[in-house]
Amino acid sequence: MYEKDGRKYFVVDGHTHFWDARPENRNKWGEGFIACFYDYHRNLSPEEYVWDKDKYDRYSEEDMVHDLFEIGYVDKAIMQPTYLKEFFPGGFNTTEQDAAMAANHPGKFIVNGSFDPRAGEAGLDELRELHETYDLKGVKLYTAEWRGESRGWTLADDAAQPYFELCLELGIKNIHVHKGPTIWPLNRDAFDVADVDHAASAFPDLNFIVEHIGLPRLEDFCWIATQEPNVYGGFAVAMPFIHTRPKYFAQMIGECLYWIGEDRILFASDYAIWQPKWLVEMFVDFQIPEDMQSELGTISDDQKAKFLGLNAAQLYDIEVPAEMQVSTEEEEIAIGSEPVSAA
Amino acid sequence: MTAVADVLGALERVRDPELDQSLVELGFVAGVEADREPVRVRLRLPTYFCAPNFAFLMAADARAAVEALPGVESVQIELEDHFTAGEINAAVGCGAGFVDAFPDHASDELDELRTLFRRKALMARQGRLCASLAADAIAALRLGELAGADADRCRELRAELGIDSGPDAPAFVTAQGAALRAADVPRFLRLARLISTSLEGNAGLCRSLLKTRYEGEVAA
Numbered sequence: 001m002y003e004k005d006g007r008k009y010f011v012v013d014g015h016t017h018f019w020d021a022r023p024e025n026r027n028k029w030g031e032g033f034i035a036c037f038y039d040y041h042r043n044l045s046p047e048e049y050v051w052d053k054d055k056y057d058r059y060s061e062e063d064m065v066h067d068l069f070e071i072g073y074v075d076k077a078i079m080q081p082t083y084l085k086e087f088f089p090g091g092f093n094t095t096e097q098d099a100a101m102a103a104n105h106p107g108k109f110i111v112n113g114s115f116d117p118r119a120g121e122a123g124l125d126e127l128r129e130l131h132e133t134y135d136l137k138g139v140k141l142y143t144a145e146w147r148g149e150s151r152g153w154t155l156a157d158d159a160a161q162p163y164f165e166l167c168l169e170l171g172i173k174n175i176h177v178h179k180g181p182t183i184w185p186l187n188r189d190a191f192d193v194a195d196v197d198h199a200a201s202a203f204p205d206l207n208f209i210v211e212h213i214g215l216p217r218l219e220d221f222c223w224i225a226t227q228e229p230n231v232y233g234g235f236a237v238a239m240p241f242i243h244t245r246p247k248y249f250a251q252m253i254g255e256c257l258y259w260i261g262e263d264r265i266l267f268a269s270d271y272a273i274w275q276p277k278w279l280v281e282m283f284v285d286f287q288i289p290e291d292m293q294s295e296l297g298t299i300s301d302d303q304k305a306k307f308l309g310l311n312a313a314q315l316y317d318i319e320v321p322a323e324m325q326v327s328t329e330e331e332e333i334a335i336g337s338e339p340v341s342a343a
Numbered sequence: 344m345t346a347v348a349d350v351l352g353a354l355e356r357v358r359d360p361e362l363d364q365s366l367v368e369l370g371f372v373a374g375v376e377a378d379r380e381p382v383r384v385r386l387r388l389p390t391y392f393c394a395p396n397f398a399f400l401m402a403a404d405a406r407a408a409v410e411a412l413p414g415v416e417s418v419q420i421e422l423e424d425h426f427t428a429g430e431i432n433a434a435v436g437c438g439a440g441f442v443d444a445f446p447d448h449a450s451d452e453l454d455e456l457r458t459l460f461r462r463k464a465l466m467a468r469q470g471r472l473c474a475s476l477a478a479d480a481i482a483a484l485r486l487g488e489l490a491g492a493d494a495d496r497c498r499e500l501r502a503e504l505g506i507d508s509g510p511d512a513p514a515f516v517t518a519q520g521a522a523l524r525a526a527d528v529p530r531f532l533r534l535a536r537l538i539s540t541s542l543e544g545n546a547g548l549c550r551s552l553l554k555t556r557y558e559g560e561v562a563a
Contacts, residue, residue: 043554149447182395185448189394
């Protein structure tokens, strides 16, 4: 919970990791991957929040609990696994690794699972087992994950459809989608989110949370989100610009409010790339700069409260104390949300 | 002998197709050696995992641009610190295509990808051009009525996309090249602004990541 000027904000961190990128658990791809993550971290964090590389490779359970819950205002953190076993042989951040740590802190974490449709029938059984063990409410999908010779997959692949059916059957209703730089075939734009549009139409009872609001394809994300009421935007990676480039952050959140509205955008730190403490503090103090307000409007405290926690609480059935709720008598409809033909 | 400045001048005109900015401006040119053949151009990108398709296009375009300089006989492009540097350098070095570079992972060349991003870039460029015009005049304008660098950039890109760029053609077109209708102007402006926000935001991030990655090193 974060309190400012007498107002209390319930905070759900929608995207966190507990990763193992130590040298003994990585190959040359893994080394490149974590170096790239580290550049994001040191490039976009305030100086006092920058870690040394050794700590970044493998921070402790205590670090994570401290940064999220003791000083970071987070009421509930969602752990999003990223397996990356082709880069990190023991797994970068698997469901099992996350769950083992979460078990030590009851009530603090929501542990999401994952699936990879290239695993075929066996993968469906694995998903069932994962659900039985961890009672999943969501999965995180990384479409750029390498698997043998394959460099990725899409949500529109035939092989993926039985997995969504199984999610529906098991009550795993939150599908987080993260795009990366590779895909099959490699000549296509790997960051394109048109496949999310396809899956969201086919499975209207599942929620599709596009991580990083589709960055670097904000325009594609906004576009599909206007068409599909069950598409959401997760702000992991978009958040830290609030510090380094606040005007760009204003554009991103302003565009999201316009195209998809205040009910479908979700706060996330992407811990440990960034830490929720400074993100939450800066966000509550944030306003669209005056010279941009004629185009982008402003953001209200109620909208901030929804973004910081209430929207995610709805998706994950998290109980929120009454004093931190927002009355929802007047439903705000995003202006951009009427379907129109593509440009 | 070719001057480094000439090589840089040629590279100045090569754009990152994803960001619609020059490789030189973006700082992606790490070094040029032009005192002997082959002329060597070293390229570097903001991350080890930048998408291989765009990286390939930049390397291949850089080679073509430098090779077209008078007096240049051969060019060697060296993409550095990238997870597919080996594949890309080998293929671009012998003038091979994307499918040759990635026979197991590519189903086609990159023409479609390039066209898609030219269309995005056209929207963004038109959005910038619109910023100084009255919204109600936009649909009626002819391309010949517009002057200046931004207008020239739109003309250039329209020509590349095969969209009429003559003086009597409509000044503003949809990403697909259709004339903009008056009723669609507000939506068009909104979309153009969104796309230019996206492109400029990405370019900003790429610049700063590049700076972080190569702290202390100076670009060519």
